Amino acid sequence: SIPTEQWAQVIDKTGGPVQYRKIAVQQPGPDEVLVNIKFSGVCHTDLHAVNGDWPLDTKLPLVGGHEGAGVVVAKGDLAKGVEIGDHVGVKWLNGSCLACDFCQQSDEPLCPHALLSGYTVDGTFQEYCIAKAAHVAHIPKEIPLDEIAPVLCAGITVYKGLKESGAKPGQTVAIVGAGGGLGALAQQYAKAMGLRCIAIDTGDAKRKLCLEQLGSESFIDFATSKNVVKDVQAATADGLGPHAVILVAVNEKPFQQAAEYVRPRGTVICIGLPAGAYLKAPVFESVIKMITIKGSYVGNRKDSAEAIEFYRRGVIKSPFQVVGLSQLQMVYDKMQAGEIAGRYVLDTSK
Ligand code: 8ID
Ligand code: ZN
Ligand code: ZN
Secondary structure, three states, rough: OOOEEEEEEEOOOOOOOEEEEEEEEEEEEOOOOEEEEEEEEEOHHHHHHHHHHHHOOOOOEEEEOOOOOEEEEEEEEOOHHHHHHHEEOOOOEEEEEOHHHHHHHOOOOHOOOOOOOOOOOOOOEEEEEEEEEOEEOOOOOOOHHHHHHHOOOOOHHHHHHHHHHHHOOOEEEEEOOOOOOOHHHHHHHHHHHHEEEEEEEEEEHHHHHHHHHEEEEEEEOOOOOOOOHHHHHHHHOOOOOOOOOEOOOOOOOHHHHHHHHHHOOEEEEEEOOOOOOOOOOOOHHHHHOOOOEEEEOOHHHHHHHHHHHHHHOOEEEEEEEEHHHHHHHHHHHHHHOOOOEEEEEEEOOO
16 A cells, blocks of 8 residues: 655755655556555765756755656556556656657657656655656566666666767777766666776776776776876777767866867767856867767667667676665765766665
8 A cells, every 4th residue: 555654855955955755655657657666776966956046946845866766556537558566667767748849859868847856856866756657667577676776867877878889899998987886777778788997087996896896997087187088098909989978977187188088070979067167179170080979868768678678688786885875965965076986876765
């Protein structure tokens, strides 16, 4: 039976603090499902939402979270293609109109009516979460729910970004912010897609992780390198730079460096969203190198299904640690300090 009250992590105002307290369980609307969230990853986006980093207001009070894996416990009359008992994921894209120009061409993240979990609607840092039935990710029952949680935002997003880069098997991608949640998964998806990786981040723990567990061929420490641009180029066999750059760092600097070291004809994919940051590229080199710079934003329903299928096949392994939902503030503190290698996943029962 579904309780009327549940534990959640809530902010009442931008800037926090985040409070672990009991709130009411909502009922699903006609086209919605109610998901008993078992585990939720913590994405840096959740911290941006608390801090008010972006030029887009959140709802308040707000339950954050958008990497939720759980079990459907109730559904509305019009909720199609999903049954009670199914394992599903609640993603950043909680819902979209399914009718606009973008939804019609499977660019649902661009929908002007998109609902964003843990931002414009309550998210997955609670035991029972509402989501639009059309947009929940379907999770095969053989996949443990704690393991799949980070895939539901980080995995989908980097998989989509790698596809958008156009990099082909055998080519090299630089992953900037490689030791974080998105970066760790980016190396694993890149490897599974036949790409070679240069990891860029800082510290010995992240160096070890990238080189020994995640399959990168080289690691550049942005904090100790005397010249990141030269070092990245030197890490490619012919010294001409990586074919693609995946920017998942939460810092403006690399968004102003990538165009300098990307290979001629190469592509820079911007995914990280540091507060108030601007892209920069020299016009002369951008033109004569014929480079491409583009943004990439989560993924559509098909990208999501594909990213989960890579995981189900056992070719994606990325580190995560599980703590209780009650520990969210500790996770945010470590994230702010850049101390998380991989991902934290919250167990909503603790
Ligand atoms: O759809 C999207 N575009 C999307 C989806 C999901 C997340 C975008 N994001 C955004 C988040 O909002 C956030 O801004 O991607 C960014 C990364 O999220 P994350 O992976 O969850 O963050 P993290 O775990 O804190 O990792 C960030 C890493 O960047 C490194 C840090 O050391 C950390 O490991 N980093 C920093 I800060 N500065 C760096 C630099 N100059 C750097 N790495 C390399 N060079
Ligand atoms: Zn996210
Ligand atoms: Zn739409």
